[in-house]
Amino acid sequence: MISLTINGTRTEVREGTTILQAARFLEIPIPTLCYHPWLKPFGACRICTVQVQRPRGYELVTACNTPCEEGMVIQTDTDHVRQARRVVVELMMARWPNVPIVQKLAAEVGLEKPRFISEMRDEAPDACILCLRCVRICEEVVGACAIGYEDRGIKRKVVTPFHEESEACVACGACAHVCPTGHMKFEPEDYRGKPPEFLLGPNTAIHVMTPQAVPKVPRIDRESCIHFKTNGCQKCVEVCEAKAVNHEMTDQELEIEVGQILVATGYDLFDASVMAQYGYGRLDNIYTALDIERMLNATGPTGGQIRLKNGQPPRAVGIIHCVGSRDENYHRYCSRVCCMYALKFAHLIKERCPEAEVYNFYIDMRAFGKGYEEFYSRVLHEGVNVIRGKVAEVVQAGWSKQEEGTLLIRCEDTLIGKLREIPVDMVILCNAIEPRRDAERVARLFGLSRSPDGFFLERHPKLDPVATSSDGLFVAGCAQGPKDIPDTVAQASAAAARMLATIAKGVVEMDPVRAEINEEYCSGCRVCNALCPYEAIEYLEDKNVSRVNSALCKGCGTCVAACPAGAITGYGFSDLQLHAELEGLLAVR
Amino acid sequence: MNQQQRFEPRIVGFLCNWCSYTGADLAGVSRMKSAPNLRTIRVMCSGRVDPTLVLRAFQLGADGVLVAGCHPGDCHYQEGNYKAMRRVLLLKRVLREFGIDERRLRLEWISASEGEKFARVANEFTEQVRALGPLQLEEAPAAVAEPQLEEVRA
Ligand SMILES: Cc1cc2nc3c(=O)[nH]c(=O)nc-3n(C[C@H](O)[C@H](O)[C@H](O)COP(=O)(O)OP(=O)(O)OC[C@H]3O[C@@H](n4cnc5c(N)ncnc54)[C@H](O)[C@@H]3O)c2cc1C
Ligand code: SF4
Ligand code: SF4
Ligand code: FES
Numbered sequence: 044m045i046s047l048t049i050n051g052t053r054t055e056v057r058e059g060t061t062i063l064q065a066a067r068f069l070e071i072p073i074p075t076l077c078y079h080p081w082l083k084p085f086g087a088c089r090i091c092t093v094q095v096q097r098p099r100g101y102e103l104v105t106a107c108n109t110p111c112e113e114g115m116v117i118q119t120d121t122d123h124v125r126q127a128r129r130v131v132v133e134l135m136m137a138r139w140p141n142v143p144i145v146q147k148l149a150a151e152v153g154l155e156k157p158r159f160i161s162e163m164r165d166e167a168p169d170a171c172i173l174c175l176r177c178v179r180i181c182e183e184v185v186g187a188c189a190i191g192y193e194d195r196g197i198k199r200k201v202v203t204p205f206h207e208e209s210e211a212c213v214a215c216g217a218c219a220h221v222c223p224t225g226h227m228k229f230e231p232e233d234y235r236g237k238p239p240e241f242l243l244g245p246n247t248a249i250h251v252m253t254p255q256a257v258p259k260v261p262r263i264d265r266e267s268c269i270h271f272k273t274n275g276c277q278k279c280v281e282v283c284e285a286k287a288v289n290h291e292m293t294d295q296e297l298e299i300e301v302g303q304i305l306v307a308t309g310y311d312l313f314d315a316s317v318m319a320q321y322g323y324g325r326l327d328n329i330y331t332a333l334d335i336e337r338m339l340n341a342t343g344p345t346g347g348q349i350r351l352k353n354g355q356p357p358r359a360v361g362i363i364h365c366v367g368s369r370d371e372n373y374h375r376y377c378s379r380v381c382c383m384y385a386l387k388f389a390h391l392i393k394e395r396c397p398e399a400e401v402y403n404f405y406i407d408m409r410a411f412g413k414g415y416e417e418f419y420s421r422v423l424h425e426g427v428n429v430i431r432g433k434v435a436e437v438v439q440a441g442w443s444k445q446e447e448g449t450l451l452i453r454c455e456d457t458l459i460g461k462l463r464e465i466p467v468d469m470v471i472l473c474n475a476i477e478p479r480r481d482a483e484r485v486a487r488l489f490g491l492s493r494s495p496d497g498f499f500l501e502r503h504p505k506l507d508p509v510a511t512s513s514d515g516l517f518v519a520g521c522a523q524g525p526k527d528i529p530d531t532v533a534q535a536s537a538a539a540a541r542m543l544a545t546i547a548k549g550v551v552e553m554d555p556v557r558a559e560i561n562e563e564y565c566s567g568c569r570v571c572n573a574l575c576p577y578e579a580i581e582y583l584e585d586k587n588v589s590r591v592n593s594a595l596c597k598g599c600g601t602c603v604a605a606c607p608a609g610a611i612t613g614y615g616f617s618d619l620q621l622h623a624e625l626e627g628l629l630a631v632r
Numbered sequence: 633m634n635q636q637q638r639f640e641p642r643i644v645g646f647l648c649n650w651c652s653y654t655g656a657d658l659a660g661v662s663r664m665k666s667a668p669n670l671r672t673i674r675v676m677c678s679g680r681v682d683p684t685l686v687l688r689a690f691q692l693g694a695d696g697v698l699v700a701g702c703h704p705g706d707c708h709y710q711e712g713n714y715k716a717m718r719r720v721l722l723l724k725r726v727l728r729e730f731g732i733d734e735r736r737l738r739l740e741w742i743s744a745s746e747g748e749k750f751a752r753v754a755n756e757f758t759e760q761v762r763a764l765g766p767l768q769l770e771e772a773p774a775a776v777a778e779p780q781l782e783e784v785r786a
Binding site: 490492493494512513574577597599601604613616621622624626628632 | 642644650651654658661671673675676677679680681682683684685688689692693694705706708709710711712715719743744745746747748
């Protein structure tokens with residue numbers, strides 16, 4: 044330990060501590076500029092100058108990069124110190140008079156106006172003041188070395204190699220983060236490659252996925268994490284006291300043995316850009332329902348506010364129901380949830396932008412559930428306009444300055460029997476719920492069947508809507524067909540109860556449909572052995588007969604049909620039974 | 633048979649429990665019209681359809697036999713339907729030997745979701761067999777054995 048005195052206070056510090064660190068520990072203020080706690084001390088701006096007592100007189104040193112020595116006596120607020128700092132700030136004011144952080148320092152040292160003007164004077168409030176924090180963080184922390192500086196003295200300048208876009212840049216934004224003047228700029232949309240209105244909200248490379256995430260722990264997004272690009276950074280590892288951050292972790296494939304499976308894989312949404320007449324992806328301010336859900340969310344990119352692309356609230360919003368649903372060209376079925384969430388949108392938009400006109404365009408209003416019809420009439424009373432008729436197209440309105448950015452919805456209003464054109468500045472498309480794009484693969488994997496609309500098939504539409512044709516396999520939610528949350532929860536609860544019932548029982552009842560070999564008739568030809576898809580038939584060498592292992596047999600009957608000796612009985616579907624059925628069926632002319 | 637009356641063929645359909653039988657169910661639940669000439673027998677898998685069952689059906693006076701199972705790759709028991717396919721191909725040759733038009737035996741893949749296809753196949757096949765006319769067997773082929781009943785009773 045080293046003992047020293049700062050402004051008359053004695054203190055002890057560990058070896059290697061700088062004067063700045065020791066002073067900050069004692070809460071003695073020392074101004075800094077080029078210093079940053081993540082970076083190695085640099086001592087370039089000299090604003091942190093302090094006075095150290097020497098045997099003969101004193102010395103002025105920079106606090107940020109001078110290590111403490113045994114017996115040091117330090118003053119941070121003498122006339123000499125103030126004078127030295129004043130000169131430093133005055134030189135900066137002469138060159139960068141409008142940079143707020145420089146102005147603040149000037150106020151601190153009591154400087155109103157510099158006595159001279161620099162020939163390199165830069166009036167910009169976000170001028171580069173050459174602290175080089177950006178260059179240093181890029182090298183020391185990020186490890187990318189994407190920016191550097193050229194020339195020396197007052198001509199020094201921060202640049203990229205060869206003044207070209209730096210290939211080494213990983214677009215992490217660290218430089219902008221540490222820049223004290225805002226000279227380094229970083230536009231967050233660049234790094235996700237998506238316009239900000241579709242951002243899932245502000246996120247960093249390490250984040251909790253959603254406020255409702257289970258388990259609620261942060262995850263690292265490999266695509267944005269600097270460590271995976273440059274092998275550097277690891278700031279999160281440094282700050283995590285629990286030592287829980289581990290960049291070596293990789294995805295693992297686990298094999299888990301289970302006895303029952305609930306398939307609740309949900310849905311995908313119809314690609315609204317397929318219906319080109321509605322302009323999605325082509326015209327501005329046309330959103331899908333899911334985009335709007337995100338926008339309305341308090342943790343979303345707009346904090347729950349409804350906004351146009353230009354950041355303004357909309358004056359008129361058109362909500363189009365049944366986009367891709369109830370349409371011979373796409374899906375014939377009704378997606379079941381759209382009418383109600385469309386009314387929910389109308390209600391929320393009215394609540395958050397009371398000035399806005401809201402129009403709902405519907406084919407039929409399906410307010411089918413408990414309390415839904417009541418909600419519909421409430422929304423009507425809130426002044427939402429509902430128009431019965433399918434929208435023909437959405438087009439850009441005229442080209443006058445006033446109409447700029449306005450969209451026109453062309454539709455037939457079937458209740459008044461007229462074609463209408465309604466100007467709005469935002470359109471919301473309620474696109475259909477579809478089977479997931481991997482439904483075919485998942486169906487194969489589990490041996491599930493699919494109904495003609497592509498959703499997984501239940502065992503019976505009325506009598507057994509949660510089981511499937513395979514024992515122990517259940518379906519729930521939109522994987523089985525479009526439905527809202529209450530219906531999903533009801534179906535999933537039913538499925539869970541069915542599964543628990545089997546577990547509680549402790550035994551599994553198997554279908555008595557099984558094959559059995561009559562050893563008296565069996566000639567030991569072994570034809571059946573190779574045919575059984577479950578290898579349920581073993582050959583008993585000593586007896587020269589085959590035998591079915593009834594625990595493995597699934598009762599398909601392939602062996603029964605193949606046995607040349609007719610030695611195999613398929614219980615439930617024996618020859619006797621099938622022939623009797625045939626006779627019965629064909630007895631009547 | 634009264635010549636004035638239209639010939640109503642009798643057709644036996646062996647339907648796989650998992651696909652075609654469920655498909656037939658779906659056709660019913662969806663209120664689709666299909667020919668009542670098809671009389672169905674449920675089997676667990678199209679692979680269970682023993683050639684003797686088909687021959688016995690013809691012997692008992694069926695004018696057509698339909699064997700329907702899951703689409704290739706979808707068999708509940710992995711590959712029973714491939715076995716059915718091979719058997720039906722061989723059986724058609726045997727039918728020719730017996731002087732039975734091989735078009736009276738038909739193999740179809742009908743999945744549980746294809747209620748529409750089931751109805752279509754039932755109607756088409758009925759019309760096809762109607763066009764072929766009633767099956768006339770000179771004499772019941774001796775080769776078709778009675779089922780061995782003892783084995784079951786044992
Ligand atoms: C825009 C919009 C607004 C809506 N608003 C409402 C509303 O206000 N009220 C309401 O009641 N309903 C609403 N709904 C309906 C609601 O979203 C659904 O009822 C509900 O999400 C269905 O739940 P689910 O669990 O079946 O499917 P999902 O919510 O889709 O969940 C399925 C989950 O399975 C996962 N998954 C998929 N495949 C696999 C796989 N192979 N392996 C592992 N996991 C997999 C998915 O990642 C997903 O997390 C709305 C729907 C939309 C589109
Ligand atoms: S190493 Fe940690 S702090 Fe650095 S970018 Fe990756 S997640 Fe962020
Ligand atoms: S009935 Fe099917 S599963 Fe059972 S032993 Fe015979 S071939 Fe194997
Ligand atoms: S289960 Fe249907 S053909 Fe095999």
